[in-house]
Amino acid sequence: MARARNPAHRTALLDAATRVFAAEGLAASTASIARAAGVSTGTLFVYFETKTALVNELYVILKSAMGRAATDGLRPGAGPREQLRSMWDGWIDWAVQDPDRRRALAHLAVAEDLSPQSRQAVQAAYAGTAEVLGPIVAGGPMRQAPLRLVSTLVSAIADATIDDLIAHPDPTGTRSSLAFEAMWRVLALDHAGERSRDPTPTQETS
Structure with a gap:
């Protein structure tokens, strides 16, 4: 039995x-x-x-939780910068408050036995991030880049910031704000520091 x-x-x-x-x-x-x-x-x-089943389930749980943390605080009608900052703060807070989640997810994300089903399962939790990033990128220097590359760059900046804040806590939030400003300039500003006037983004997302 x-x-x-x-x-x-x-x-x-x-x-x-x-x-x-x-x-x-x-x-x-x-x-x-x-x-x-x-x-x-x-x-x-x-x-x-199996251990593989555990790895896949934990990956889905942690990755989805991080995605929800980034998007749950988004306010309808807020401007693009405010939305991106809300997403950024939720993402950073989720990881810094429990460093084990961040470290475990970093390992799980590169597991060779993650299934396509597990990767697909987390996409719904990140739909809100694409909705935020799309309009921002459309008028910036990366408007010709596929959204997957933009998302990878955002993740890389966030991960570097999270790792620094875990190693060197900053109760003032100064370094998080500095990193956000750097990300904003990468995504939304042209080399003159102003929004690009060309609103045409690439449609390639896969």
């Missing part, structure tokens, strides 16, 4: 996996994760048939 499942065990395993992957990377064993969760390795496999 199948063993009864306890939702608390599942939550404990996901929390433990976040901590262990953050500390040890993807080489971490299921035994280490189970031990950190306070359960047996056999119990772990009751909830996740």
Whole structure:
């Protein structure tokens, strides 16, 4: 007879996996994760048939949570800069408040066994970011770039800022603001420091 499942065990395993992957990377064993969760390795496999299944589920959970953190605070009718700043602040706060989530997600995002289904599952959580970035990029120096490249650059700037703030906390938020200004100039301003007048963006997104 199948063993009864306890939702608390599942939550404990996901929390433990976040901590262990953050500390040890993807080489971490299921035994280490189970031990950190306070359960047996056999119990772990009751909830996740394989380590690959655990990696995929945790990736979807963390990546989607980060996307929601970036977009949940968006206000309808707000200007492009205000929307981008809201998205930026939500993103930074989510990662800095719990560094293990950021470190674990960095490992999970490059896992070789992430499934196409897992990657597709997180896209809905990022639909709002594309809606924010599109109008901003359309009038800036990167208007001819595909949105996937723009998103990669934004992620790179955010990740560098997050790593710096985790290593060197800044309660004033000064460095986060400086990084945001740099990102804004990359996306929205031409070399003269003014919005480009050409509103035609590329349609390539894949």
